[in-house]
Amino acid sequence: MNREKESNFVSAVVYLHDNAEQVSPFLERVYNELEQHFKQFEIIMVNDASRDSSVEEIRRFMSQKGRTMPLTIVNMSLYQGVELCMNAGLDLSIGDFIFEFDSLSLSYPEGQIFEAYCTALTGYDIVSVRPRRSRSFTSRLFYGVFNRFSGSNYKIGTDIFRVLSRRALNRVHAISTTPAYRKAAYAASGLKLYAIELPGTAAGTDTNQPLRLSLAVNSLVLYTDVGYRVCAGISLLMLLCTLAELVYTLVVFLGGGHPIEGWTTTMLVISVGFFGVFLILALVLKYLSLVVDLIFRQQKYLVEGIEKL
Amino acid sequence: MNWDKIIFGAGLYGLYAALQCGQRGEKILVLERDPAPFMRATYINQARVHMGYHYPRSFSTAIKSAHYFERFHHDYEFCELTSFDQIYATSAQYSWTNAAEFRRFCRAAKIRCEDLPPERFFNPGLCDGAYLTREYTYDAQILKQYFLDKLAPLKNVVLRCGEQPAAIENLGDHWQIRTSKEALETTPFLLNATYAGVNDIHAMMGFEPFKIKYELCEIILCTVAKPLENIGITVMDGPFFSIMPFGKTGLHSLTSVTFTPHVTSYDALPTFSCQQRSGGMCKPGSLYNCNECPAKPASAWPYMSQLARKYLREEFGFSYQGSLFSMKPILKASEIDDSRPTVVRVLSDTPRFVSVLSGKINTVYDLDEVLS
Numbered sequence: 001m002n003r004e005k006e007s008n009f010v011s012a013v014v015y016l017h018d019n020a021e022q023v024s025p026f027l028e029r030v031y032n033e034l035e036q037h038f039k040q041f042e043i044i045m046v047n048d049a050s051r052d053s054s055v056e057e058i059r060r061f062m063s064q065k066g067r068t069m070p071l072t073i074v075n076m077s078l079y080q081g082v083e084l085c086m087n088a089g090l091d092l093s094i095g096d097f098i099f100e101f102d103s104l105s106l107s108y109p110e111g112q113i114f115e116a117y118c119t120a121l122t123g124y125d126i127v128s129v130r131p132r133r134s135r136s137f138t139s140r141l142f143y144g145v146f147n148r149f150s151g152s153n154y155k156i157g158t159d160i161f162r163v164l165s166r167r168a169l170n171r172v173h174a175i176s177t178t179p180a181y182r183k184a185a186y187a188a189s190g191l192k193l194y195a196i197e198l199p200g201t202a203a204g205t206d207t208n209q210p211l212r213l214s215l216a217v218n219s220l221v222l223y224t225d226v227g228y229r230v231c232a233g234i235s236l237l238m239l240l241c242t243l244a245e246l247v248y249t250l251v252v253f254l255g256g257g258h259p260i261e262g263w264t265t266t267m268l269v270i271s272v273g274f275f276g277v278f279l280i281l282a283l284v285l286k287y288l289s290l291v292v293d294l295i296f297r298q299q300k301y302l303v304e305g306i307e308k309l
Numbered sequence: 310m311n312w313d314k315i316i317f318g319a320g321l322y323g324l325y326a327a328l329q330c331g332q333r334g335e336k337i338l339v340l341e342r343d344p345a346p347f348m349r350a351t352y353i354n355q356a357r358v359h360m361g362y363h364y365p366r367s368f369s370t371a372i373k374s375a376h377y378f379e380r381f382h383h384d385y386e387f388c389e390l391t392s393f394d395q396i397y398a399t400s401a402q403y404s405w406t407n408a409a410e411f412r413r414f415c416r417a418a419k420i421r422c423e424d425l426p427p428e429r430f431f432n433p434g435l436c437d438g439a440y441l442t443r444e445y446t447y448d449a450q451i452l453k454q455y456f457l458d459k460l461a462p463l464k465n466v467v468l469r470c471g472e473q474p475a476a477i478e479n480l481g482d483h484w485q486i487r488t489s490k491e492a493l494e495t496t497p498f499l500l501n502a503t504y505a506g507v508n509d510i511h512a513m514m515g516f517e518p519f520k521i522k523y524e525l526c527e528i529i530l531c532t533v534a535k536p537l538e539n540i541g542i543t544v545m546d547g548p549f550f551s552i553m554p555f556g557k558t559g560l561h562s563l564t565s566v567t568f569t570p571h572v573t574s575y576d577a578l579p580t581f582s583c584q585q586r587s588g589g590m591c592k593p594g595s596l597y598n599c600n601e602c603p604a605k606p607a608s609a610w611p612y613m614s615q616l617a618r619k620y621l622r623e624e625f626g627f628s629y630q631g632s633l634f635s636m637k638p639i640l641k642a643s644e645i646d647d648s649r650p651t652v653v654r655v656l657s658d659t660p661r662f663v664s665v666l667s668g669k670i671n672t673v674y675d676l677d678e679v680l681s
Contacts (some may be wrong), residue, residue, distance in 0.1 A: 009615045040611045070612065091402035092548070094615045166619065173434030 005039045011095030015082050015102050017048040022104040023057035033113045043071045046089040049079045081211045101161045108160050116163045125191035128162035132197045142216050149224035154193040156183045181219035188223050228289040239278040246271035312338045315496040318503035319346035322665055324456040325673045326500055329680050331466035342473035343598055350504050352449040353528055353635035356556045359669050360444045362397050365406045365414045375420050381671035388451040390557050393539045395444040398436040404547040408438025435620050448556030477514050484660050501664040505636035508577055509594050516656050521638040523579035524570035528633045529563040529610055534626035550617045560630055565616050568609040599634040608632045651675040
């Protein structure tokens with residue numbers, strides 16, 4: 001194959017945490033594919049405080065290859081999880097297009113990397129490659145809830161890797177400098193996205209469970225209105241309940257019923273009091289959601305592109 | 310022949326010393342291994358007349374720079390380009406300094422620092438501060454001509470290019486130097502102003518080498534789009550870049566911390582794999598001019614330009630014009646605090662032998678104390 005190499009500069013940002021045995025096959029695949037298709041590229045390995053020989057494996061690979069392209073290793077000070085690490089790698093990358101590899105998984109056919117890039121060139125700022133089915137029930141539940149409430153046309157899922165344009169990265173940075181959850185930030189960026197779905201189920205990658213849970217909660221709060229809607233719903237429901245209770249008490253009182261001594265006054269105090277509390281709670285929630293909006297979303301509106309006819 | 314002083318190296322430091330002493334009537338010989346003066350580091354660098362902005366982690370270097378800046382500007386204004394806006398910016402990520410700290414530093418060092426909106430120059434989120442500063446760039450060719458013109462009428466100063474020391478012997482109160490052209494010269498005062506070659510001379514004379522890291526550096530020259538014409542931009546202080554006017558040439562120099570150094574050597578006498586491809590012209594103990602070398606590396610333009618484009622807004626365009634290569638010695642002690650002290654070391658009293666090593670043009674006045 002003797003086709004012209006792409007002149008766009010691409011960066012591959014790779015997350016690494018105790019994956020020593022996967023390093024070599026992964027680099028082999030990515031290196032070959034990038035070298036075959038691109039004039040210039042760089043690989044950035046973000047080492048999330050690996051305790052095994054992951055970094056030595058990278059060095060060994062590079063010395064075998066004979067250094068022709070820059071490979072950068074970003075060593076994190078302590079374990080910080082995939083999101084922060086990938087942000088660190090993205091900040092360092094200089095490519096026009098950036099490949100994000102959240103894991104060293106090779107569960108996609110050869111050539112898929114370049115194909116994803118080509119798809120991006122057809123007009124998508126973000127292209128993700130993912131299996132058709134998520135690996136676990138909890139993931140599916142999370143993505144289900146997220147996609148239902150995110151308000152974006154684009155559905156997120158368990159990506160194996162993705163490609164994004166520099167433009168997309170700039171956009172996401174303009175919205176918030178260090179996105180808490182990249183996938184969600186991309187989905188909420190208002191740019192054109194595309195998901196290439198591969199047959200099969202995602203291979204399980206081990207991520208830290210507590211970290212995942214808090215990430216899931218944070219992203220639901222930040223990128224969807226599910227939290228607000230649930231809370232507001234509950235407080236409105238309680239508000240209605242106390243209102244009903246108030247009405248019932250009044251009916252009993254005026255209707256000349258004879259409950260136990262003091263029941264009426266107690267009930268009046270309780271229902272009026274709780275009515276007030278839930279009313280205030282509903283208002284506070286509204287304010288809180290506004291505050292989150294104001295702080296977190298620095299840009300008022302999102303434009304996908306401008307077309308002149 | 311006997312001389313009052315012999316100076317190795319016709320860079321700025323060598324010619325400055327020659328002029329100072331020559332004007333006092335001393336008999337001076339300058340030996341330069343290249344065919345002309347100013348062919349290496351004096352010419353091949355960012356051409357920055359340092360004000361001190363570069364050293365937010367080394368206050369003493371900053372203060373000293375600011376002081377020397379005024380003096381250099383006063384003495385050599387004719388070779389400076391002053392009519393451009395020098396913008397310093399602090400990168401939001403990966404920088405060793407930040408906007409607030411840089412402001413505080415400038416205030417303490419009493420150097421100009423006016424806030425500008427970073428979005429005016431940079432893509433969103435990449436820089437957290439941008440400042441209009443006062444800094445100039447000098448034109449090495451004009452400076453060279455000035456020194457040559459000043460030295461020409463002085464019959465007591467001789468500049469011999471294409472000639473270097475081959476052997477140096479201590480005769481008790483004199484140094485005897487046999488040159489590569491088999492001339493024998495003697496002097497009671499020897500000044501080593503060879504910059505990257507400083508340890509080569511030490512090795513020849515049996516003195517302990519300076520602890521130096523050597524980097525083969527590339528300065529890229531660019532033509533720039535209109536919006537960038539009268540602007541210099543420096544993003545610091547970390548893996549970043551600088552694009553600024555290159556003297557009065559009308560071109561900009563582009564450099565970056567990560568891609569400007571091509572190869573590095575920590576040896577006392579620097580050893581590089583490219584020396585084997587130099588056709589015998591360059592070897593450990595005798596560094597050839599990297600810019601003239603047949604084995605100079607391929608340009609890092611794709612990487613440097615990519616890095617700069619990532620930061621700069623699209624209208625600040627620039628395109629490749631050429632590359633200059635030169636060897637840069639960095640004192641090892643200065644890596645952590647990023648200081649660039651000028652080292653003037655007297656290695657022998659009688660006969661006198663002084664070595665100077667400085668990475669900055671405007672600290673040339675540090676030489677005065679040893680020349681008198």
